[in-house]
Amino acid sequence: MPPLTHQSLKCVIKHLEANARIQLSQRCPSLHKTEKLIPLTIYNLELDQCSVKINNTDYSLTLTSNNFSSPFDLDQFGAIDLDEVDVDGNDVLVDNRSFKEEKNRLLRMRIEIRKMPDGVEKQEATAAVVALEQLEDNRWLRREPTSSSMMNLSINSQFIIFRGEKLCYNMKLHQAFRYLVAKLFSGRRCPIQVKKLSVECKGILRVPADLRFKVSHLEILGSGVDKIVEAFKPLIGRIQTITVNDDFNISHPIFQTALILKNPNENLFGAASASNVRVENNEQFSSLSERVVDLIRIWQSHGHKIGTIWNFSMRSQEQALDSIMYLRRQLGASFSGHKNLSQYGRSAAISLNNSDEIYVSFKQQQIKVWNLKVVVRRKRL
Incomplete structure (x- = not known):
């Protein structure tokens, strides 16, 4: 069988899954240059301080010390390294380390573990937290580690390990991750076409400054949202939507795009000036209803521009109906729309000023998901 022509080879590479392309390029140096010239599309890309997940394949770096795997660099006492990091203009670096953040993170992990059902998963999570707390004890007790640390590189997909290597711990994790x-x-x-980019940084996230992505949806998990946004904005271009689940600075230009809030806390009110927002919530319904009322009161006090649209995901039709009634009782809204068998209205209008109103309605978005829509519009005669 004759070898593929150059054009045929480019066509084959273009239609390979992203991980297959990358691994083929690494194993066949003769294809490396050709593969880099062909546009690459990734449906789901996840980055944190020591792992990259491309679609369903995870490339992870960890440190092993005293039979415990750590996603953080360790200092001479075996505790999490908090030394200052120098970086030049060739890298983008996000540093979310601090004593306070480490304490808060361990507390959040303890709270999440208490919510888990008894079983192996809860036992493993508890053991991981205990080990992390031991690292913190090492710092304050100035206790030297009893064994040396090793760096591990693993490549796996859906619990199938393709490759695992033990490496000498002769550079920092963030340096190895950058490489x-x-x-x-x-x-x-x-630019790499990315449908969804998820970024989380619990420690140091360091990447080359010459990366170029074209991202449709950006998701920022955990804390340090503003740091991540500021660092990654030059790399990702113009985005269509952004999801956050922690505090952020709404004045940053990137939040003028469609904003998605997950499990909102106080940041719901921090985003009150945004004009295109979706709220995805897994908490108790009554809590979300109260927050919607508080949000509308902010608009009534300070005003809001015509065309503002906020969407709130509800778990059932009954919850959406109850929400309309709750808003009417709290805000004195007028009834609007037809009635269903429960005799509840499907929409309500709330006065904002002499000429504008807030119109609240709901409809089914998909199976078991109802959408409560809040719109600022001109008053209807």
Whole structure:
């Protein structure tokens, strides 16, 4: 069988799954240059301080010390390293480390574990927290570690380990991670097309500054939202939607795009000036209803521009109906729309000023998901 022509080879590479392309390029140096010239599309890309997940394949770096795997660099006492990091203009770096953040993170992990059902998963999570707390004890007790640390590189997909290597711990995790990201993504002629990019940083996230992504949806998990936004904005171009679940600065230009809030807390009110927002909530319904009322009161006090649209996901039709009634009782809204068998109205109008009103309605979005829509509009005669 004759070998493929150059054009045929480019066509084959273009239609390979992203991980297959990258691994083929690494194993066949003769294809490396050709593969880098062909546009790459990734449906789901996840980045944190020591792992990259491309679609369903995870590339992870960890440290092993005293039979415990750590996603953080360790200092001479075996505790989480909080030394200052120097970085030049060739890198983008997000540093979310602090004594306070470490304490808060351990507390959040303890709270989440208490909510878990008894079983192996809860036992493993508890053991991980105990080990992290031991690292903190090492710092204050100035206790030298009893064994040396090793760096591990693993590549796996849906619990199938393709590759695992033990490496000498002769560079920081963030330096090794930067090298890994460069090998996967740098040197490409075209920006990488990414449908959804998720970024989380509990420690140090370091990537090359020459990365170029074209991202449709950006998701920022955990804390340090503003730091991540500021660092990654030059790399990702113009986005269509952004999801956050922690505090952020609404004045940043990136939040003028469609904003999605997950499990909102006080940041619901921090986003009160935004004009295109979706709220996805897994908490008790009554809590969300109260927050919607508080949000509308902010608009009544300070005003809001015509065309503002906020959407709130509800778990059932009954919850959406109850929400309308709750809003009417709290805000004195007028009834609007037809009635169903429960005799509840499907919409309500709330006066904002002499000429404008807030119109609240709901409809089924998909199976078991109802959408409560809040719109600022001109008053209807």
